[in-house]
Amino acid sequence: xxxxxxxxxxxxxxxxxxxxxxxxxxxxxxxxxxxxxxxxxxxxxxxxxxxxxxxxxxxxxxxxxxxxxxxxxxxxxxxxxxxxxxxxxxxxxxxxxxxxxxxxxxxxxxxxxxxxxxxxxxxxxxxxxxxxxxxxxxxxxxxxxxxxxxxxxxxxxxxxxxxxxxxxxxxxxxxxxxxxxxxxxxxxxxxxxxxxxxxxxxxxxxxxxxxxxxxxxxxxxxxxxxxxxxxxxxxxxxxxxxxxxxxxxxxxxxxxxxxxxxxxxxxxxxxxxxxxxxxxxxxxxxxxxxxxxxxxxxxxxxxxxxxxxxxxxxxxxxxxxxxxxxxxxxxxxxxxxxxxxxxxxxxxxxxxxxxxxxxxxxxxxxxxxxxxxxxxxxxxxxxxxxxxxxxxxxxxxxxxxxxxxxxxxxxxxxxxxxxxxxxxxxxxxxxxxxxxxxx
Amino acid sequence: xxxxxxxxxxxxxxxxxxxxxxxxxxxxxxxxxxxxxxxxxxxxxxxxxxxxxxxxxxxxxxxxxxxxxxxxxxxxxxxxxxxxxxxxxxxxxxxxxxxxxxxxxxxxxxxxxxxxxxxxxxxxxxxxxxxxxxxxxxxxxxxxxxxxxxxxxxxxxxxxxxxxxxxxxxxxxxxxxxxxxxxxxxxxxxxxxxxxxxxxxxxxxxxxxxxxxxxxxxxxxxxxxxxxxxxxxxxxxxxxxxxxxxxxxxxxxxxxxxxxxxxxxxxxxxxxxxxxxxxxxxxxxxxxxxxxxxxxxxxxxxxxxxxxxxxxxxxxxxxxxxxxxxxxxxxxxxxxxxxxxxxxxxxxxxxxxxxxxxxxxxxxxxxxxxxxxxxxxxxxxxxxxxxxxxxxxxxxxxxxxxxxxxxxxxxxxxxxxxxxxxxxxxxxxxxxxxxxxxx
Numbered sequence: 001x002x003x004x005x006x007x008x009x010x011x012x013x014x015x016x017x018x019x020x021x022x023x024x025x026x027x028x029x030x031x032x033x034x035x036x037x038x039x040x041x042x043x044x045x046x047x048x049x050x051x052x053x054x055x056x057x058x059x060x061x062x063x064x065x066x067x068x069x070x071x072x073x074x075x076x077x078x079x080x081x082x083x084x085x086x087x088x089x090x091x092x093x094x095x096x097x098x099x100x101x102x103x104x105x106x107x108x109x110x111x112x113x114x115x116x117x118x119x120x121x122x123x124x125x126x127x128x129x130x131x132x133x134x135x136x137x138x139x140x141x142x143x144x145x146x147x148x149x150x151x152x153x154x155x156x157x158x159x160x161x162x163x164x165x166x167x168x169x170x171x172x173x174x175x176x177x178x179x180x181x182x183x184x185x186x187x188x189x190x191x192x193x194x195x196x197x198x199x200x201x202x203x204x205x206x207x208x209x210x211x212x213x214x215x216x217x218x219x220x221x222x223x224x225x226x227x228x229x230x231x232x233x234x235x236x237x238x239x240x241x242x243x244x245x246x247x248x249x250x251x252x253x254x255x256x257x258x259x260x261x262x263x264x265x266x267x268x269x270x271x272x273x274x275x276x277x278x279x280x281x282x283x284x285x286x287x288x289x290x291x292x293x294x295x296x297x298x299x300x301x302x303x304x305x306x307x308x309x310x311x312x313x314x315x316x317x318x319x320x321x322x323x324x325x326x327x328x329x330x331x332x333x334x335x336x337x338x339x340x341x342x343x344x345x346x347x348x349x350x351x352x353x354x355x356x357x358x359x360x361x362x363x364x365x366x367x368x369x370x371x372x373x374x375x376x377x378x379x380x381x382x383x384x385x386x387x388x389x390x391x392x393x394x395x396x397x398x399x400x401x402x403x404x405x406x407x408x409x410x411x412x413x414x415x416x417x418x419x420x421x422x423x424x425x426x427x428x429x430x431x432x433x434x435x436x437x438x439x
Numbered sequence: 440x441x442x443x444x445x446x447x448x449x450x451x452x453x454x455x456x457x458x459x460x461x462x463x464x465x466x467x468x469x470x471x472x473x474x475x476x477x478x479x480x481x482x483x484x485x486x487x488x489x490x491x492x493x494x495x496x497x498x499x500x501x502x503x504x505x506x507x508x509x510x511x512x513x514x515x516x517x518x519x520x521x522x523x524x525x526x527x528x529x530x531x532x533x534x535x536x537x538x539x540x541x542x543x544x545x546x547x548x549x550x551x552x553x554x555x556x557x558x559x560x561x562x563x564x565x566x567x568x569x570x571x572x573x574x575x576x577x578x579x580x581x582x583x584x585x586x587x588x589x590x591x592x593x594x595x596x597x598x599x600x601x602x603x604x605x606x607x608x609x610x611x612x613x614x615x616x617x618x619x620x621x622x623x624x625x626x627x628x629x630x631x632x633x634x635x636x637x638x639x640x641x642x643x644x645x646x647x648x649x650x651x652x653x654x655x656x657x658x659x660x661x662x663x664x665x666x667x668x669x670x671x672x673x674x675x676x677x678x679x680x681x682x683x684x685x686x687x688x689x690x691x692x693x694x695x696x697x698x699x700x701x702x703x704x705x706x707x708x709x710x711x712x713x714x715x716x717x718x719x720x721x722x723x724x725x726x727x728x729x730x731x732x733x734x735x736x737x738x739x740x741x742x743x744x745x746x747x748x749x750x751x752x753x754x755x756x757x758x759x760x761x762x763x764x765x766x767x768x769x770x771x772x773x774x775x776x777x778x779x780x781x782x783x784x785x786x787x788x789x790x791x792x793x794x795x796x797x798x799x800x801x802x803x804x805x806x807x808x809x810x811x812x813x814x815x816x817x818x819x820x821x822x823x824x825x826x827x828x829x830x831x832x833x834x835x836x837x838x839x840x841x842x843x844x845x846x847x848x849x850x851x852x853x854x855x856x857x858x859x860x861x862x863x864x865x866x867x868x869x870x871x872x873x874x875x876x877x878x
Contacts, residue, residue: 007611011485036478040610043482046450171479172446 001027003037010044018057025061025160035167042164042173050178055220056227058178062186063228065160069109069192074144076105077284080193081276082184084217085115087205087356088242088381090252091272092120092150094260097309098277100147101300104284107143108150109157109191116356117364118249118373121152126249126375130319148313157190177213181220185232189224195231195284197276202434203239205352211236211434218437225439231283235275236434241350241385243432244269247359248378248399254328257321260307268384268432274298275433283439290436331376334363334399337408339415341395347387349420355381355396358411358418363401374401383419385430395419440466442476449483457496464500464599474606481603481612489617494659495666497617501625502667504599508548508631513583515544516723519632520715521623523656524554526644526795527681527820529691530711531559531589533699536748537716539586540739543723546582547589548596548630555795556803557688557812560591565688565814569758587752596629616652620659628663634670634723636715641873642678644791650675650873657876664878670722674714675873680789680824682871683708686798687817687838693767696760699746707823707871713737714872722878729875770815773802773838776847778854780834786826788859794820794835797850797857802840813840822858824869834858 001023010016016024024041027033050058071078079099083089092108099106110121110132117123121132134142134151143149161183168174188196198221201207202214218234225232244266246255258264259273278293287293300306314321325331359365363377380397383389396415400408440462449455455463463480466472489497510517518538522528531547538545549560549571556562560571573581573590582588600622607613627635637660640646641653657673664671683705685694697703698712717732719725726732739745753760764770798804802816819836822828835854839847 004609004611011611034609035473035475036606037610039475039478040482040612043479047486167475170443170473171476172443172450173479 001033003033003041007037007041007044010041010048013048015051016054016057018053018060021054021057021061022064025058025065028163029065029160039167039171039173042168042171042179045179046173046176049176050182052220052223055178055181056224058182059186059189059224062158062160062182063189066158066190067155068190069155069157071105071107071192073140074105076103076147077195077286078105078107078193079195079197079280079284080106080108080188080191081197081199081280082188083199084184084201084207086201086239086243087116087352087359088244088247088252089201090123090244090246090256091199091269091276093123093253093256094269094273094306094310095276096148096150097260097313098273098297098300098306099280100313101306101309102277102281102286102296103147104280104286105143105147107139107193109153110150111153115365116360117247117252117378118366120150122373123249123252124150124317124319126253127314127319127321128323130314130317132317134317142316146309146313146316148309149317158186161186177216177220181217181224185221185224189228189230195280196225196233197279197283198232198234199272199276200234200236201239202236203352205242205356206239222437222439231439233279233283233439234437235272235279236437237272237275238430238432238434239352240430241352242355242381243272245380245382246378247355247381248364248376249373250324250331250376251328251378251380251399254324257310260301260310262302262304270301271432275436279436279438328380331399333374334376334401335405337398337400337412338394339396339398339412341389341391341393341419341421342416343421344390345388345421345423347383347385347389347419348422350381350385351418354414354418355379358398358415361404361407361411362398363404377401377404379415389421440472442472442480446476446480446483449480449487452487454490455493455496457492457499460493460496460500461503464497464504467602468504468599478606478610478612481607481610481618484618485612485615488615489621491659491662494617494620495663497621498625498628498663501597501599501621502628505597505629506594507629508594508596510544510546510631512579513544515542515586516634516725517544517546517632518634518636518719518723519545519547519627519630520636520638520719521627522638523623523640523646525640525678525682526555526791526798527683527686527691528640529562529683529685529695530638530708530715532562532692532695533708533712533745533749534715535587535589536699536752537712537736537739537745538719539752540745540748541716541720541725541735542586543719543725544582544586546578546632548592549589550592554804555799556686556691556817557805559589561812562688562691563589563756563758565692566753566758566760567762569753569756571756573756581755585748585752585755587748588756597625600625616655616659620656620663624660624663628667628669634719635664635672636718636722637671637673638711638715639673639675640678641675642791644681644795645678661876661878670878672718672722672878673876674711674718675876676711676714677869677871677873678791679869680791681794681820682711684819684821685817686794686820687803687815688812689763689770689815690767690817690819690838693763699740699749701741701743709740710871714875718875718877767819770838772813773815773840774844776837776839776851777833778835778837778851780828780830780832780858780860781855782860783829784827784860784862786822786824786828786858787861789820789824790857793853793857794818797837797854800843800846800850801837802843816840816843818854828860
């Protein structure tokens, strides 16, 4: 493939042809493209944009670059979910057993993220004994038995995306919508589920900073889904404040357990769970419409059936829930710093991305691929947008890893500054689920 | 320097600050910048453009990256000339002795080009015995003695530009005006002459395809000159047809000799020579205005004084003009292919860049840095735009290196196709010199 010619032609406004896209991705995979030329092309793409056809052909070339999982032999309908990333986003931990309780099978293949907290895998691994390094046979066995499985990637799914992404990350070319969609969708398509729901988050704690971007992405992702004969639906959800209260790994697992056990209510988390779950029940044709699906799911949740399924699943992956601390005051290896409001008023803004970053620096997330996560580190966010609070109200509580204590003063000050408390302003309560888009 | 931050900030429309530019160029020179990040930044710069301040600070950072030549000790005013490149552009070979004949000193430091023909150095080296690998002492000695010298670069002038240019060439980022101006001007400034004339060519055989681009470049270059306290003037000249007739190395030397010896007239070449030369006489304050300067130069040319100076100069660099063939029919190592017109009419267009490429493929230029130039290869273009010709008129004559003869049919056909001959159309004769811009 003639990279210089491709750069010139894309710069002149001519779309990249499907065969050129195949050749490009093939050459990149073969190590035959100098990274400075790929960097230049990606930068040009950020200015010129990819059209839908180019995005689909990039997705296809990515998909063809590696293995694909197959769920043949699984007797239940197989569904999958992807989140574009948020702060305190533990909904997969509740969605997987919910879907299994409703008769579906939900295998989730995850990597270890570089987010504010670890990925779903890291969260699960905060449960003593739990294994995610499962063989394909184990994955199929546990999935067929329980309807649930979450594992690290065993196969080589979409190796081309890894190369492109590393370069995009280093050259400020991560945000072009076509590149984002090809990256996300090729991985979801390779993971093999015929029905996929995307949690497309927008807000100051999300990748998409506003609803317009989120809707653009959703439209593109659903178009790609259609081109590959998959049922792809999207839930547009708010990320102007953390989802639930916990941001961390053990902290999020404990919150999910409280939700499923009915010990405490987390209305935003429950709402998102019901929305994502009912969409999957509809597109997998388990239920005829969202209303019926929602009723079924709520009943499964409230009856404790989902909680039973959760425990069955965790046990099947070797996890010993009984060894988790019963409540958050007994977490080992972390020191607690409560953050109190200095004034009374209404919580009018929360720096959600800022809180995520604070959780990461408390030890909950990685700064580089080699960092070790401290399972019990993170934070709880005790107030929501629109809450009326008094001076001295606990806004948040930091759980700081022992080896991060030197940053305690800085992080506490930053946590306090992450909340804007104003007098006499009317703040409408945020809606967690903004829209549901069916294919 | 934080390259990712610089990419983001430039993309957001913020100019690169002078200190950032220094850090960037310093880091690139130190090998501390991954080439994919520099490629991304250069691509962003092609979209966002460099403003005048950024262009000046890039020029300064480039200039500071290497050595500078000094002409202290040379008793005559020192002048320099740069051409943005054209087909058959042998004017330096005549300008250097013209300036010396008028009492100036003109040292030209050149590299070996990748153009249609070699650079000025390659052209000179087609003269038996002539040396261009001169030491700085030799350069100063010959210059002080004759007023002329053309040598390969001995010092490390602007090493940063070499790195940037190699990357720009491979990533389609060569055309941004600020990058072009910083590259050209840093090299001219490093070469040390206080008075510089730029031959800014436009047309289908030039880097700048139209007059607008050429004028934009000229304005920027003169602005940079002012910032560095140099006298910089520009001649905007036409490159819609080869300059003179010869395109090659020996062929161009022989043409210059014919011009200086008064054996044959080349009106376009003479016109450009007089324009560039009179500009240098004015900005070096040898003459009060262009009219007087032109008269002086024409007299020097017509009296044979410039030719005497040319021979003195070539001798001083070791060249034995007497060993050059007396006329082009006696050139060794090449085979001649005349190209005849198939119809009568007026020459309405010449693919000037195409003729340059044909000359290169005949053996006159390099396709890669390591290629060996065949001194006697090239072509003569026998007709000019607006000429009325008959069927059978010789349009051009190719001088093909023996080892390129397998391409003879292709190149002959391409040469024929490079001329458009039309009936009954009125073509105004082209003006070689379009404008003269004094500082």
